[in-house]
Amino acid sequence: AQKITQTQPGMFVQEKEAVTLDCTYDTSDQSYGLFWYKQPSSGEMIFLIYQGSYDEQNATEGRYSLNFQKARKSANLVISASQLGDSAMYFCAMRVVGGATNKLIFGTGTLLAVQP
Amino acid sequence: EAQVTQNPRYLITVTGKKLTVTCSQNMNHEYMSWYRQDPGLGLRQIYYSMNVEVTDKGDVPEGYKVSRKEKRNFPLILESPSPNQTSLYFCASSFGLAYYNEQFFGPGTRLTVL
Numbered sequence: 001a002q003k004i005t006q007t008q009p010g011m012f013v014q015e016k017e018a019v020t021l022d023c024t025y026d027t028s029d030q031s032y033g034l035f036w037y038k039q040p041s042s043g044e045m046i047f048l049i050y051q052g053s054y055d056e057q058n059a060t061e062g063r064y065s066l067n068f069q070k071a072r073k074s075a076n077l078v079i080s081a082s083q084l085g086d087s088a089m090y091f092c093a094m095r096v097v098g099g100a101t102n103k104l105i106f107g108t109g110t111l112l113a114v115q116p
Numbered sequence: 117e118a119q120v121t122q123n124p125r126y127l128i129t130v131t132g133k134k135l136t137v138t139c140s141q142n143m144n145h146e147y148m149s150w151y152r153q154d155p156g157l158g159l160r161q162i163y164y165s166m167n168v169e170v171t172d173k174g175d176v177p178e179g180y181k182v183s184r185k186e187k188r189n190f191p192l193i194l195e196s197p198s199p200n201q202t203s204l205y206f207c208a209s210s211f212g213l214a215y216y217n218e219q220f221f222g223p224g225t226r227l228t229v230l
Contacts, residue, residue: 004158031215043224043226045206045224047218047220047221050216052215053215091159093159095216095219096215103149103174104159104161104219106158106159108156108157109158
């Protein structure tokens with residue numbers, strides 16, 4: 001079964017520190033994409049970063065990086081130098097090729113609170 | 117500006133009163149999808165469409181209908197809403213069906229059914 005697991009319902013981090021949000025995935029497909037989205041309290045889904053299953057290097061986008069460990073089936077999001085504006089819900093998601101619905105499969109999310 | 121729009125953003129209604137949530141994208145995307153978000157469950161797909169006049173069920177289609185008569189529009193219809201359909205709804209679109217195609221999300225519609 002295809003599944004995304006986020007085991008941290010909530011996390012705290014001090015401003016300016018780095019934080020890692022965990023994500024593990026399960027799929028038997030060889031071709032898949034992993035996405036992270038940020039959902040602030042206003043509710044919109046903001047795309048942060050993408051990693052393809054064949055990408056050999058970890059993806060980076062500004063202060064966001066994805067620690068991709070294919071053998072462990074993990075795709076952790078690392079936020080460096082946390083800011084107060086990073087307080088939000090974060091979702092890990094997966095899209096597989098050949099899936100019947102081409103949907104994104106989401107985890108249950110991690111609520112991050114950045115403390116001053 | 118490339119975007120996915122949804123209307124209304126907020127809606128409070130009563131059981132049984134038919135409603136439609138509109139979704140429109142201006143990126144000429146082929147693929148469109150509806151998700152609902154509930155606490156502790158993440159986002160789950162309701163319906164999707166691979167192109168005009170091509171729609172199919174996702175994981176939680178009961179109580180919903182969709183149509184895709186034009187490429188840009190993908191409305192979600194609740195013919196007889198019930199309280200268990202109280203949720204946050206997202207429309208999303210992507211250029212293609214590949215695993216690397218990012219899905220762009222609308223701003224969400226908060227629906228309360230009393």
